[in-house]
Amino acid sequence: MTIKNIIFDFGGVVMDWDPRYFFKDHFNDDEKMEHFLENIATDEWNAEQDRGRTLAKGTEIQVAKHPEWEKEIRAYYDNWTTMLKSEIPHNVAVLRKLEHSKYHLFGLTNWSAETFPYALENYDFFKIFQDKIVVSGTEKLIKPDPTIWNVLLDRYQIKAEESVFIDDNFNNIKVAEILGFICVHVKEDTDLEKELRDLGVEF
CATH class of the missing domain: 1.10.150 (DNA polymerase; domain 1)
Known part of the structure; x- marks a missing residue:
């Protein structure tokens, strides 16, 4: 796929x-x-x-x-x-490389609806997502409840099996895999660009 x-x-x-x-x-x-x-x-x-x-x-x-x-x-x-100390530079660099790629970029985050606007306002890379972001606090749903992934799939009419899901929480990764997503589990030493290239993502 x-x-x-x-x-x-x-x-x-x-x-x-x-x-x-x-x-x-x-x-x-x-x-x-x-x-x-x-x-x-x-x-x-x-x-x-x-x-x-x-x-x-x-x-x-x-x-x-x-x-x-x-x-x-x-x-x-x-x-x-x-x-909220800072962005994570090496992973944001990967996101910026993907901005003008052929892929559709989305955000799926566990974040309070009251505090997320501060991040949006103060970190310009969020604009790359063009408002295609599902925020748990807004939806009143939270990962790893499978329903929040379905919100993303239904809202943007995308398919799990055509989508790479990137998260640092292993419980979230496990649920996403069950739902059919291709997953990258981010740890401290993860080379995100390499992980994505290994999956066939083109930069």
Whole structure:
């Protein structure tokens, strides 16, 4: 089957986001920081905001559960832009090479509808997607729920088997493979251009 579409996840693929970029200085104590991120401001809690819960509601829920951490919980989304450190240059370079290729480019991201506009405004490479981006917070769906991939397929009338899906989360990769996508699992040492060339993508 010919590859016609290339679909990028964003966090961990083209954007370097990590709450530690803010909380490392805030705590100045790695052990305390890790306890907070593993037990209070957890990935699971943040994922509910990515699923569409408002930042304000998510914050109040967690403050009610952990009042002794109120200051830190409120600091989480107040300092979210510090956590979005930068683009990931080598992967963004691959995206830019694909901008004028024969492939249709799409984004499929787990991201809060409230914070994603900041990234759109501050990182010009998002324009390459020409608004063909499915954002979990807007759809009230989140990877690895298969339904969010179906939103992308239906909205843009594309086929999974003609599409490469790129993500850093292995659970997402596993579901995408079941749905019929050709997948690239991005790790720290992944040479994305080589991975795509090996699949037959032409630059």
